[in-house]
Amino acid sequence: MVAVKDVFVAGGMPKVTYVSRASLNLERDLRREITEGYKVICVTGPTKSGKTVLTRHILGVDTSAKVEGGHVKSSEEFWSLLLQDLQLPIEHSIANSSENSASFKWLISASTKLSEGETVKYNNLNKQSILKYMIKNNLALVVDDFHYMPTDIQKEVVRALKSAIFDGLTAILIAVPHRAFDAIGVEREMEGRFAHIEIPSWRIEELKDIARQGFPALNMRVDPSCIMEFAKESNGSPLLMQRFCGRLCQNYDVHEKMSYEREFNPSDSVRVEIYEGVAKQFGFPSFEKLSKGPQSRSRRIDRNLAGGGGSMDIYQAVLRAVSMTGPKEKIHYNEIRDQLKSLLEEPNVPQKHEVSAALGHMSGIAKDGIEGEPVLEWSDDYLYITDPFLMFYMRWIQRGDAAK
Numbered sequence: 001m002v003a004v005k006d007v008f009v010a011g012g013m014p015k016v017t018y019v020s021r022a023s024l025n026l027e028r029d030l031r032r033e034i035t036e037g038y039k040v041i042c043v044t045g046p047t048k049s050g051k052t053v054l055t056r057h058i059l060g061v062d063t064s065a066k067v068e069g070g071h072v073k074s075s076e077e078f079w080s081l082l083l084q085d086l087q088l089p090i091e092h093s094i095a096n097s098s099e100n101s102a103s104f105k106w107l108i109s110a111s112t113k114l115s116e117g118e119t120v121k122y123n124n125l126n127k128q129s130i131l132k133y134m135i136k137n138n139l140a141l142v143v144d145d146f147h148y149m150p151t152d153i154q155k156e157v158v159r160a161l162k163s164a165i166f167d168g169l170t171a172i173l174i175a176v177p178h179r180a181f182d183a184i185g186v187e188r189e190m191e192g193r194f195a196h197i198e199i200p201s202w203r204i205e206e207l208k209d210i211a212r213q214g215f216p217a218l219n220m221r222v223d224p225s226c227i228m229e230f231a232k233e234s235n236g237s238p239l240l241m242q243r244f245c246g247r248l249c250q251n252y253d254v255h256e257k258m259s260y261e262r263e264f265n266p267s268d269s270v271r272v273e274i275y276e277g278v279a280k281q282f283g284f285p286s287f288e289k290l291s292k293g294p295q296s297r298s299r300r301i302d303r304n305l306a307g308g309g310g311s312m313d314i315y316q317a318v319l320r321a322v323s324m325t326g327p328k329e330k331i332h333y334n335e336i337r338d339q340l341k342s343l344l345e346e347p348n349v350p351q352k353h354e355v356s357a358a359l360g361h362m363s364g365i366a367k368d369g370i371e372g373e374p375v376l377e378w379s380d381d382y383l384y385i386t387d388p389f390l391m392f393y394m395r396w397i398q399r400g401d402a403a404k
């Protein structure tokens with residue numbers, strides 16, 4: 001039986017709806033770098049663009065050991081997580097290993113200690129033992145969300161990898177911004193033993209492939225114009241596309257492959273319901289942080305809405321005005337000002353310097369107060385919205401509220 005949740009996988013590893021984006025040659029490039037070996041491979045791309053999925057697809061789970069950068073606060077933690085992921089088969093290894101060196105014995109005893117909850121001390125020698133074990137067993141090292149690790153640990157890891165890579169270790173470091181690697185000078189440190197695979201944001205046709213592979217597997221024939229609209233509303237994010245398709249099935253109470261083929265032509269209201277429902281789950285956390293503005297002791301002025309019906313502070317009003325532009329990816333101050341004029345009562349409309357200051361503060365929050373790449377940026381009278389989920393939230397919840 002084919003279940004919908006195994007076809008449209010939003011947030012996990014898709015199989016039926018895995019899209020290779022063949023024209024980009026991402027698989028071929030990553031495979032080539034791995035085959036060549038003797039290098040550190042950096043995989044970068046926008047948030048939720050498929051970095052983990054691509055790496056997992058090429059590498060599989062049995063040929064690598066993985067550390068999640070988001071869980072690492074200290075150097076000890078990095079090596080402990082790696083050792084835990086290696087799951088050394090204790091007795092088997094000792095009995096069958098031709099290597100009976102002190103370092104190998106240390107590995108076994110350290111992993112036993114860890115599994116019993118004890119802490120283990122690491123020095124350069126035993127870090128190298130872990131990496132040697134990986135080389136010997138042909139295991140690649142994958143550090144996912146590398147950018148979440150503190151900078152000093154990123155540097156330490158890269159330094160520790162250097163000689164292991166010379167000896168044949170394959171290391172794949174995954175991060176959102178390319179800057180993460182520039183900042184700590186990985187390329188310089190690795191001198192010609194550095195490869196970069198960049199995953200671009202998704203094009204409409206690639207997003208449509210998710211639907212084109214998934215619906216037929218469930219015996220569903222869905223109106224192509226609906227699939228087109230889903231792809232456009234995804235703002236370049238395969239995660240949103242997967243979610244829309246999954247929700248469409250739910251909407252028609254389809255939970256598994258149907259016994260015969262059926263046609264579906266979702267109405268406007270069905271599609272809007274899907275968008276509004278999905279928007280509530282994505283984008284809200286960053287929107288909320290932005291709309292609170294910076295912490296300050298003084299109370300902000302309440303600005304009355306035009307036509308009565310309540311008030312907003314400047315952060316809420318500016319974000320609402322931005323949403324009312326569409327929102328677009330790049331918005332000039334004048335457009336925001338025009339929307340503020342229609343949103344607020346005349347004497348309450350903020351001055352340019354006030355709007356600019358509020359957007360400047362939001363830019364700061366986006367940079368330092370929200371994890372990952374900044375979701376928006378205010379620069380030279382232009383606002384750039386760079387996060388597909390924030391964009392989607394503003395479009396379907398904020399703009400919708402403005403119209404009510």
Ligand SMILES: Nc1ncnc2c1ncn2[C@@H]1O[C@H](COP(=O)(O)OP(=O)(O)OP(=O)(O)O)[C@@H](O)[C@H]1O
Nearest residue numbers: 009010011012018019047048049050051052053239
């Ligand atoms: N090649 C693909 N084919 C189909 N769907 C995909 C593909 N890549 C990603 N997706 C969808 O997007 C979701 C997010 O993918 P993934 O976790 O790999 O992104 P990421 O770039 O690693 O995100 P993060 O920045 O959070 O680490 C997947 O769970 C899946 O729903």
Ligand SMILES: [Mg+2]
Nearest residue numbers: 051052144145
């Ligand atoms: Mg990931």
